Amino acid sequence: xxxxxxxxxxxxxxxxxxxxxxxxxxxxxxxxxxxxxxxxxxxxxxxxxxxxxxxxxxxxxxxxxxxxxxxxxxxxxxxxxxxxxxxxx
Numbered sequence: 001x002x003x004x005x006x007x008x009x010x011x012x013x014x015x016x017x018x019x020x021x022x023x024x025x026x027x028x029x030x031x032x033x034x035x036x037x038x039x040x041x042x043x044x045x046x047x048x049x050x051x052x053x054x055x056x057x058x059x060x061x062x063x064x065x066x067x068x069x070x071x072x073x074x075x076x077x078x079x080x081x082x083x084x085x086x087x088x089x
Contacts, residue, residue: 017088020067027052028060032069035086042081 021032027050034049035041041049047057061084064070069088075081 017069020069021064021088024063024067025060027056028063031057031060032064032086035070035084040083040085042075042083044081046084 021029024032030050030052031046034046038045038049043054043057043061046052046061047054050057052060061070061072065072069086070084071087072082072084075083
């Protein structure tokens with residue numbers, strides 16, 4: 001991989017946005033869309049909304065976090081849970 005390829009990859013990561021979601025699996029796209037319509041949800045709420053298995057939701061969230069389009073924070077009501085939010089518009 002050349003220096004220009006690395007620089008291009010880094011600029012794509014910084015851009016984020018729906019372009020970054022386009023190359024992800026369908027489950028990640030579905031999770032992103034559900035988060036677009038809901039301000040913030042836990043992993044179990046996402047599984048309920050998408051009708052995907054929890055393990056698939058967990059994988060989708062990991063992929064979405066890797067490309068920088070989803071952020072997470074601890075839940076104030078239950079510190080064992082994380083709340084996920086879409087960071088793109």
